[in-house]
Amino acid sequence: MAFLGIYVFAGFGAESFGFEQTADQYYTETNLADGWIYTSNLDDDFVDKVNNLSLTKDSERQLVVNSIADFDNDPDITLHFLEDDDISKFYVMEGENFNLSDGDGVWLDTRFADSKNLTVGDNITFEFEGIEVEKEIKGLGYSPEHVYQTSDSSMIPDYDKMGFAYMSYKAFPLDDLPYNVLLVKYDGNSSQYEKQLDDDLDRDYSSFQSRDQHPSFAEFRDETEQHKMMTDVIPVIFIIIAMLTLLTTMTRIIDSQRTQLGVLKALGFKNRTIMFHYISYGFWMVLAGSILGFILGPLTLPPIMFDEMSMLYSFPEWISGFDVSFVMVTALMIILSVVISYLACRKIVNESPSTAIKPKIPKVSTTGLLDKLGIWEKFSFNVRWNYRDAKRNKFRALMSIVGVLACTMIIVASFGCMDGFDEMKEWSYTDINHYSSKLVLNDNATTSQVDNIVDEVDGERLMESAIEIKVDDVKKSGVVTVLDDNELYSPTDDDKNPIEIKDNEISLSRKMAELLNVKEGDTIKWHIMGSDKWVSTKVDRLHSDPTSQGIVVTKEKLEDLDLNYTPTSVITSREVNDNYTGVNTIFSMDSLTDSWDEMMESSMSVIYMLAGFAALLSVIVLYNLGLLSFTEIKREFATLKVLGFKSAYLRKLLLTQNLWFTTIGFIIGVPLGRETLQYLWGTMGDSFYLNATISIKTLIITFIITYVASVVVNLMFSGKLKKLDMVESLKDNE
Amino acid sequence: MSTIIEFKNVNKEYKSGDHILKAMDDVNFTIDEGEFVVILGPSGAGKSTLLNLLGGLDTVSSGEIIVRGNHIESFNDNQLTTYRAKNVGFIFQFYNLIPNLTALENVELMKDIVDVNINGLSVLDSVGLKDHANQFPAQLSGGEQQRVSIARAVAKQPTMLLCDEPTGALDSKTGVLILNLLQDMSNNQNTTVVIVTHNAILAEAADKVIRIKNGQIESIVVNENPKKVADLEW
Numbered sequence: 004m005a006f007l008g009i010y011v012f013a014g015f016g017a018e019s020f021g022f023e024q025t026a027d028q029y030y031t032e033t034n035l036a037d038g039w040i041y042t043s044n045l046d047d048d049f050v051d052k053v054n055n056l057s058l059t060k061d062s063e064r065q066l067v068v069n070s071i072a073d074f075d076n077d078p079d080i081t082l083h084f085l086e087d088d089d090i091s092k093f094y095v096m097e098g099e100n101f102n103l104s105d106g107d108g109v110w111l112d113t114r115f116a117d118s119k120n121l122t123v124g125d126n127i128t129f130e131f132e133g134i135e136v137e138k139e140i141k142g143l144g145y146s147p148e149h150v151y152q153t154s155d156s157s158m159i160p161d162y163d164k165m166g167f168a169y170m171s172y173k174a175f176p177l178d179d180l181p182y183n184v185l186l187v188k189y190d191g192n193s194s195q196y197e198k199q200l201d202d203d204l205d206r207d208y209s210s211f212q213s214r215d216q217h218p219s220f221a222e223f224r225d226e227t228e229q230h231k232m233m234t235d236v237i238p239v240i241f242i243i244i245a246m247l248t249l250l251t252t253m254t255r256i257i258d259s260q261r262t263q264l265g266v267l268k269a270l271g272f273k274n275r276t277i278m279f280h281y282i283s284y285g286f287w288m289v290l291a292g293s294i295l296g297f298i299l300g301p302l303t304l305p306p307i308m309f310d311e312m313s314m315l316y317s318f319p320e321w322i323s324g325f326d327v328s329f330v331m332v333t334a335l336m337i338i339l340s341v342v343i344s345y346l347a348c349r350k351i352v353n354e355s356p357s358t359a360i361k362p363k364i365p366k367v368s369t370t371g372l373l374d375k376l377g378i379w380e381k382f383s384f385n386v387r388w389n390y391r392d393a394k395r396n397k398f399r400a401l402m403s404i405v406g407v408l409a410c411t412m413i414i415v416a417s418f419g420c421m422d423g424f425d426e427m428k429e430w431s432y433t434d435i436n437h438y439s440s441k442l443v444l445n446d447n448a449t450t451s452q453v454d455n456i457v458d459e460v461d462g463e464r465l466m467e468s469a470i471e472i473k474v475d476d477v478k479k480s481g482v483v484t485v486l487d488d489n490e491l492y493s494p495t496d497d498d499k500n501p502i503e504i505k506d507n508e509i510s511l512s513r514k515m516a517e518l519l520n521v522k523e524g525d526t527i528k529w530h531i532m533g534s535d536k537w538v539s540t541k542v543d544r545l546h547s548d549p550t551s552q553g554i555v556v557t558k559e560k561l562e563d564l565d566l567n568y569t570p571t572s573v574i575t576s577r578e579v580n581d582n583y584t585g586v587n588t589i590f591s592m593d594s595l596t597d598s599w600d601e602m603m604e605s606s607m608s609v610i611y612m613l614a615g616f617a618a619l620l621s622v623i624v625l626y627n628l629g630l631l632s633f634t635e636i637k638r639e640f641a642t643l644k645v646l647g648f649k650s651a652y653l654r655k656l657l658l659t660q661n662l663w664f665t666t667i668g669f670i671i672g673v674p675l676g677r678e679t680l681q682y683l684w685g686t687m688g689d690s691f692y693l694n695a696t697i698s699i700k701t702l703i704i705t706f707i708i709t710y711v712a713s714v715v716v717n718l719m720f721s722g723k724l725k726k727l728d729m730v731e732s733l734k735d736n737e
Numbered sequence: 738m739s740t741i742i743e744f745k746n747v748n749k750e751y752k753s754g755d756h757i758l759k760a761m762d763d764v765n766f767t768i769d770e771g772e773f774v775v776i777l778g779p780s781g782a783g784k785s786t787l788l789n790l791l792g793g794l795d796t797v798s799s800g801e802i803i804v805r806g807n808h809i810e811s812f813n814d815n816q817l818t819t820y821r822a823k824n825v826g827f828i829f830q831f832y833n834l835i836p837n838l839t840a841l842e843n844v845e846l847m848k849d850i851v852d853v854n855i856n857g858l859s860v861l862d863s864v865g866l867k868d869h870a871n872q873f874p875a876q877l878s879g880g881e882q883q884r885v886s887i888a889r890a891v892a893k894q895p896t897m898l899l900c901d902e903p904t905g906a907l908d909s910k911t912g913v914l915i916l917n918l919l920q921d922m923s924n925n926q927n928t929t930v931v932i933v934t935h936n937a938i939l940a941e942a943a944d945k946v947i948r949i950k951n952g953q954i955e956s957i958v959v960n961e962n963p964k965k966v967a968d969l970e971w
Contacts, residue, residue: 384842384849391837642833645794646889647822647850649815729794 005289005336007623008245009296011616013329014304015234015609020324021305022227022312026150029318033092033147035220036186038196039212045182056203058189058196063087064182066175070131072166074119080112080129081149081167084175090186091148093169094319098123098142106173108141114317115166116143129168136176145319151222152317160315210446223316226605230308232687233420233609236679237413241620242332244409248624249336250343251402253285255631257347264351265360274352282344289340293333301325304612311608315601389660392636399628403664404671406624411672411709412679413617417610418701419680423693424603427549432596434499435548438463438491438574441590448585453570456583462575463489466561466568469532470553474519479689481515481553483531485561491574494546494555497694506559508543514692515552516545529554531566538564549693614708621712625661626719633723641729650724657724658717665713669706673697676705741896741929742768742791747800747810749786749952760786761797762952768897768945771927773920773963775934775943783952784933785901791931792825792899793817805896822850826890828900828919832882834874840885841870847893860892861885864918880911887918897929898922904934916942916966942966 029035040053045064053062064086072080085103093101093110101110109127121127121140128137149167152160172180189196193213200211214220257264260281267277301323309321351359379387393400442456457464466485471478486492486504493501494510504510511527521527523542530537546555558568579589640653680695749761760783768774778784789795790802796817797810809820827833834843845857861867864884874882883903890898900919904912916932920942923930932939940946941964948955 384838384846387842388835388837395837638833639835639837642829642835644818645792645821645827645833646847647818647820647825649818649850652850730789 005245005249005292005340006296006299007616007619008242008249009293009329009333009336010300010304011245011296012238012242012300012332013297014300015238015613016326016329017301017323018305018308019227019231019234020326021301021309021322022223022230022324024324025318025320025322026223026227028322029094029150030147033094034090034188035147035214036091037189037214038187038193039217040185040187040200041183041210041212042185043181043183045185050185052204053185053187053200056189056196056199058191058199059187060190061090061188063090063186065184065186066172066180066182067184068131070129073128073130076164078115078119078163079165080115081152081165082129082131083146083167083169084172084180084182085169086172086182090188091146093142093144093146095142095144096319097144098140101142101169101171103171104173105141105171107139108170109138109174110142110144110169111140112149112162112166112168112317113143113145114162116140118163127168134176136174138170138174145317148217148219150316150318151219160317222602226312226316226602228687229602229606230609232683233417233606233613235686236683237416237613240409240413240679241616242336244406244620244624246336246339248402248406248627249289249340251398252627252631253340253343254347256285257281257344257351259631259634261351262360264348265354265356265358268352269356269360277352278345278348281348282341285344286337286341289337293336297329297333301329307612308605308608311605315605385656385659388656389663393660393663396632399632400664403625403628403661404668406628407621407665407668407709407713408672408675410617410621410624410712411669411705412676413620414614414705414708415673415676415697415701416679416683417613417617418704419676419695419697420606420683421603421610422696422698422701423680423684424599424606426696427691427693428596428599428603430495430499430549431551432592432599434493434495434501436492436574436592439576439592440574440579441592441595442573442575442579442583443587443590444570444572445585445587452583452585453573456573456585459583460573460575460577460579462573462577463487463491464570465489465492465572465574466558466570467551468569468571470529471532472515472519472527472529472553473537474521474525474527477519479515479518479552480532481512482551483529483554483556483561484551485556485558485568487558487568487570489574491576495548497547499547502544502546504544504546504555504557506557507563508556509540509560510544510546510555511542512552512554512692513545513547514689515554516542518552518689534566536566538566540564547692550690552690552692614704618708618712621709622716625664625713625716629657629661629716629720633720637727640724641727641731644727645729650721650727653724654717654721657720658714661713661717662710665709669709672709673702673705739770740767741770741805743801743803744787744791745801745803747790747802748798749783749790749795750798759952761790761800764800764949764952764954766947766954766957768929768931770929771923772929772944773923773942774929774931774945774947775939776931776947776949777934777937777940778949778955779935782949784935784949786952787949788899788901788931788933791897792827793821822847823893824896826893826895826898828883828886828890828898828903830902830905832874832879832886832906834882834885834889836874839871839873840866840877840888843874843885844888844892847889851893853893855892857888857892860888863891864888878911879907880914883907883911883915884918887915887922891922891926891928895928897931900930900932902934903932904936913966913969920966938969939966942969 050062050064053059066084068082070080070082071077088101088103095101096113102108111121111127123140123143125140126137127140128135146167152165193215197211264277305323313321444453453464456462464487468483469480470483471480494504496502497513516522519527521542523544526539526541528537528539561568578591643653677695677697684691684693684695744764744766747761747764751758751760776784776787790797793809800810801808802810804824812820835846838846840861841857844860845855848855858867858870861870864887866881866884869877869881877885898919904915907915919930922928944960944963946958
């Protein structure tokens with residue numbers, strides 16, 4: 004039990020801490036940029052201006068272009084021409100280190116190379132903007148900017164179809180190298196830096212991206228968050244149950260050794276010697292179990308997940324994380340077991356040898372209220388026996404129920420997560436966003452360009468801009484969605500029904516209202532990012548959105564507030580594949596839902612593992628407690644067997660009780676699981692909003708798992724019942 | 738009176754390592770219906786083994802045990818269980834009542850496994866415990882518990898009552914009461930009663946006395962005029 008508890012706790016802990024530490028270590032080692040400034044005129048003058056900002060620590064230029072490598076399937080390769088190799092360094096696995104003075108070599112994405120069977124020394128040709136370059140592969144490795152990569156042709160990482168390559172500025176075929184990205188390292192946080200950029204550079208650049216907005220960085224960070232959400236809470240429930248069961252078991256083991264203890268005492272052993280013996284007995288077992296779990300958990304569990312994760316994310320090496328909490332929990336486990344053995348022992352040792360040598364007087368059954376009712380007469384012997392047995396052993400009954408309850412809770416919560424992800428997807432991509440394609444506009448797209456696109460694709464304009472909302476001292480970032488008679492985008496209420504936002508109304512999302520602690524009628528202050536103009540508005544109504552939090556207003560209202568209406572995308576019910584001037588990227592609804600599914604897939608294995616461990620937990624708790632009670636009722640069962648009761652009947656007797664406990668545990672566990680789930684959604688981050696619901700499917704799965712666990716335990720006892728030696732058990736008298 | 742139990746050349750051996758212990762060595766005897774039989778012998782003579790074999794708790798190494806024409810030595814586990822349920826009423830030295838059930842429930846318990854209409858209250862009445870019907874074993878005295886145990890055994894109207902030292906845990910006065918009850922059942926209801934004891938005085942009350950020693954029959958004596966238990970000199 005100690006083993007399993009620590010195993011799961013440290014194992015899952017190592018996994019989620021591992022994600023963080025893997026990334027942290029890699030980003031530190033490769034000196035990942037803090038921000039990326041994109042602009043077309045990256046001359047020395049601009050670089051100087053950036054370097055002169057007080058927060059800037061370092062900067063270097065790159066030209067990043069998309070190219071097609073010379074293969075049958077035309078893979079997309081992102082080329083980086085470097086001015087220097089100090090920020091976002093290429094991580095070499097094979098071949099020589101990156102060499103800035105080498106104009107003939109290329110350093111290639113190792114996973115792409117693997118899938119194309121390329122090795123160091125081979126040549127590779129890229130084509131971009133009509134230019135063809137052929138280079139020799141000097142090294143293979145990873146890039147911190149390409150932990151997660153997708154291309155136009157595939158939304159999910161497919162290393163046969165895409166990759167990246169690093170080259171020195173000397174490798175560029177033309178004389179003039181048109182750098183387009185400035186990588187920067189800075190002090191302070193991204194908004195402080197962006198403010199300084201805005202203030203001092205007068206927005207003389209097209210866009211700035213902080214780490215949080217960088218797709219590769221953000222994707223992995225979100226993934227980590229998602230895992231943390233599940234692995235933070237559930238193993239804690241696990242360890243608590245493990246501890247409780249361990250404690251019950253230890254107390255009962257010592258109680259069952261009572262007469263032996265009495266004999267030792269009668270023979271004249273000192274109390275201290277006896278206690279030491281029994282405490283050390285439990286201590287060594289728990290110590291061994293805990294340490295084994297402590298070592299094996301982080302050793303065996305994370306690699307399973309890392310395998311799964313490395314399909315999506317590219318790191319040179321995955322490391323199991325470590326946290327001081329692992330040690331603390333292990334220590335707590337051991338200390339608790341010693342304390343509890345001590346208490347249990349002391350109770351017996353303090354009795355006189357003459358009483359300690361005798362077994363404890365069994366608890367006497369009493370008739371309760373239920374027995375006096377007429378209905379009692381109708382109950383079978385089975386029901387009566389089980390009811391009184393449970394009543395006589397209240398603590399055991401309670402522990403069994405708690406065990407099943409925790410199992411139910413964990414399964415409901417983990418499968419509930421799955422339900423929730425599905426629900427969010429449905430809600431977000433069917434109820435709210437029901438377009439087929441979304442054309443994201445360039446920041447500098449002109450009105451006429453936009454008008455043209457709208458005409459061409461028969462689309463609707465949509466404005467979604469980042470905002471900051473302030474109420475008293477609480478400041479939250481969110482999104483303002485501005486509607487212009489949109490039919491392909493519908494704000495919804497809590498029941499996912501579309502609601503109409505009137506021209507004079509401001510609607511705030513429910514999650515944002517919770518975060519800011521405001522309700523309908525209250526006043527909020529907000530401004531669009533990049534503009535200093537703060538407006539104060541009354542919250543007229545609330546809407547609900549699972550993935551995006553902020554404000555929804557109409558174009559008319561926005562203009563009333565004297566704010567500029569600048570559409571950020573065009574949405575349409577058509578499938579759009581052609582590119583238009585002014586369009587940055589085109590998302591199809593299918594690709595959006597596909598990438599959602601892909602993102603959730605890796606969470607599945609965590610869910611299955613947790614459900615598996617929960618079932619195991621339930622089996623262990625029930626078996627453990629069953630085993631202890633079995634030694635207590637062995638004599639009764641032997642008597643029943645002598646009287647002519649068949650083993651099958653006795654098994655049913657035991658099963659009945661287990662099923663009762665399972666049923667009670669299940670009934671209480673489901674709503675508690677729902678609460679856990681609600682808590683998990685709450686911790687998932689400011690942008691997510693969902694009311695925890697449990698689907699019928701989840702209920703059925705949970706039901707099956709819990710009850711199967713209960714029956715499995717019963718089958719484990721069936722052998723013991725068959726082998727029960729009647730003659731021996733009868734002699735075994737008090 | 739007809740013979741209902743017959744032991745023919747029964748042997749029972751226990752192996753422990755290389756050592757073979759003969760617990761029953763070529764044992765032969767018969768018991769008639771309604772007989773009050775006392776099996777006597779010192780500790781370790783094989784009394785309990787004999788009772789276990791007859792009761793279907795243990796199987797012979799060789800030989801035959803015939804009960805009402807059935808060869809129970811050839812029964813499998815399941816058949817033995819049914820045999821115990823229908824034919825054998827056990828009375829143990831330590832009563833072995835189910836602590837979770839009241840006196841009445843302990844008696845009526847057998848309803849679940851045998852097809853006999855049991856009126857628990859009237860059976861309890863017959864052992865003088867009607868007033869204690871709703872008490873739990875732990876609330877009853879030893880003698881009372883043993884009487885519940887007898888009630889439980891006779892309720893299903895078995896072929897025989899097998900009693901293993903039924904008074905071993907009782908004071909002598911209560912013991913006499915219990916034995917008296919058993920003798921009455923034999924005499925008045927024609928129940929076959931087999932009692933294992935090391936208390937030789939009981940021999941005078943038995944219809945038949947089987948003495949065993951070292952796993953063998955030492956003597957079988959049939960009393961033409963058995964005394965009443967109550968008249969024995971304790």
